[in-house]
Amino acid sequence: MSLIPGSVSHFSNPKAAAANQYSQAQKDIISVASSDRAVADISLWPGYKATDLNSFSAMASDLNLAKVWYKDEAQRFDLKSFKALGGAYAVARQLQKALVEKGLSEPSISDLLEGKCAQDVKDLVVSCATDGNHGRSVAWGAQMFGCGCVIYIHRDVSQGRQEAMQDFGAQVVRITGNYDESVKTADREAKANNRIIVSDTSYPGYMEIPKDVALGYTVMLAEIIEQLDDDKPTHVFIQGGVGGLASAVCGYFWDHWGEARPRFVIVEPEQANCLQESAKAGEAVAVTGDLETLMAGLACGEVSSLAWEILATGGDDFMTLSEDAVAPLMKMLAQGYKTDAAVEAGESAVPGLAGAIVAAQSDEYRQTLGLTSESKILVIGTEGATDPELYQSLIK
Ligand SMILES: Cc1ncc(COP(=O)(O)O)c(C=O)c1O
DSSP: OOSSOOOEEEEEOTTTTTOOSOOHHHHTTSOHHHHHHHHHHHTTSTTOOOOOEEEOHHHHHHTTOSEEEEEEGGGSTTTTBTHHHHHHHHHHHHHHHHHHHTTOOOOOHHHHHTTTTHHHHTTOEEEEEESSHHHHHHHHHHHHHTOEEEEEEOTTSOHHHHHHHHHTTOEEEEOSSOHHHHHHHHHHHHHHHTOEEOOSSOBTTBOHHHHHHHHHHHHHHHHHHHHHTTOOOSEEEEEOSSSHHHHHHHHHHHHHHGGGOOEEEEEEEGGGOHHHHHHHHTSOOOOOSOOOOSOGGGOOOSOOHHHHHHHHHHOOEEEEEOGGGHHHHHHHHHHOSTTSOOOOOOTTTSHHHHHHHHHHTOHHHHHHHTOOTTOEEEEEEOBSOSSHHHHHHHHO
């Protein structure tokens, strides 16, 4: 029986087989211990609550799997995506560091939230390039903590996503190139105007801030561990853009579970498979072209350097997913599969689950990925209807 259409390609990472240890260099990027501060700080933000971890038992049963867990980030604050955790957390950390550099004592999150440093932070400006969700988080953080914000978007970012950032008081600049070009423009303008770039992607010479972004994401992972209540996934299927999310998930779970960590499967759009190509090349490489995909949050051609430090050995399998799987799965989730809970899942939320379903429906891929009736799959529904108009048109 076929739940959704679509096809996948698969590459098994030859470097993963030898990687049974989470190295100190990798722990320096993401660890359970370093996530503690993010957990403590973010739980103080107004409106914080853990998002649901749904168990889709009807789906698991029809796919001949033991479990399908779906972490529902559509409920993350009012931003409807896990990205709310990363950008805004890095904004707070940058403001804290900037005040220390000014010779003041480091403000706590509560100090920032209560406006105790309003005079000192109001002239600081944060900036980034985004395909939507990261910029929304940075804009929201800037508004929540009281600094200025300029966001750069590429030609394919929808009007709805642009307006959502403007609603948080950000100045939004649209360029004519693709995502990678918007990153370069934001960088250049930040240097010229003394702005702090808060990017979710890292490159040599720019590592600390994306590390804070990824630490923000780990709050979601700490919630998952608690919600699993001593149970454990055998496989994690996670969608990849620049790899920041995938590396946070992989690194946190690897540190937590050690050698008993789940098998880690990364899923990307066919036209924007920089992580899969990097695994094939044995080093971080870029893909070029227009990166066109419905999965807007994943339209990235260049891997984040920090992310690759973890995924080079932590990623077991690198898959691509065809575009035709996306809308049917969004629709199925909106209605709720049989007796399973209905969830709102945006275009970039579903590739991990879609990859798992397409693989579980195929004897060949079940064998390749070691999927059996005992397998427990974890996926993260990373966004809800972050572009409501587009969402409605896709689930019709
Ligand atoms: C909803 C959603 N899911 C997944 C991702 C992928 O995250 P990363 O670029 O860190 O790989 C993004 C990135 O923007 C996103 O917006």
